[in-house]
Amino acid sequence: MTPSVMSPSLIADRNAHGAASELLRALASPARVSIVMALRDHPRCVHELVADLQLNQPQVSQHLRVLKESGVVVGSRRGREVEYSLTDDHVAHIVVDAVVHATEHQGATEHQTETVP
Numbered sequence: 001m002t003p004s005v006m007s008p009s010l011i012a013d014r015n016a017h018g019a020a021s022e023l024l025r026a027l028a029s030p031a032r033v034s035i036v037m038a039l040r041d042h043p044r045c046v047h048e049l050v051a052d053l054q055l056n057q058p059q060v061s062q063h064l065r066v067l068k069e070s071g072v073v074v075g076s077r078r079g080r081e082v083e084y085s086l087t088d089d090h091v092a093h094i095v096v097d098a099v100v101h102a103t104e105h106q107g108a109t110e111h112q113t114e115t116v117p
Helices: 014-026 030-039 046-053 057-069 089-115
Strands: 073-078 081-086
Touching: 014 057, 030 046, 030 057, 030 073, 030 081, 030 089, 046 057, 046 081, 057 073, 081 089
Parallel strands: none
Antiparallel strands: 073 081
């Protein structure tokens, strides 16, 4: 995002910066990144995330709690289960961009290592 797209008041808004920092802190776990990636397509229950991500149920529940407290996911009842979904697409875009960036950076680092004599 270029500064011309972002309002000057947002650039100087320390409260917004603090909120963004908290959001990034909530996403600072490979398991939570995986959960957000899994929820991009459609809502899922805990047992579906356990099966898809090959994590145990307590781990998934703990990570979902962090994501829920930070406003990244919401839970809604589906019978006896709680179905989790992303609160909006912004977080999915942040996570996808971060994964793409990390993958590109990793590829560039590996290429540099291969070319060094």
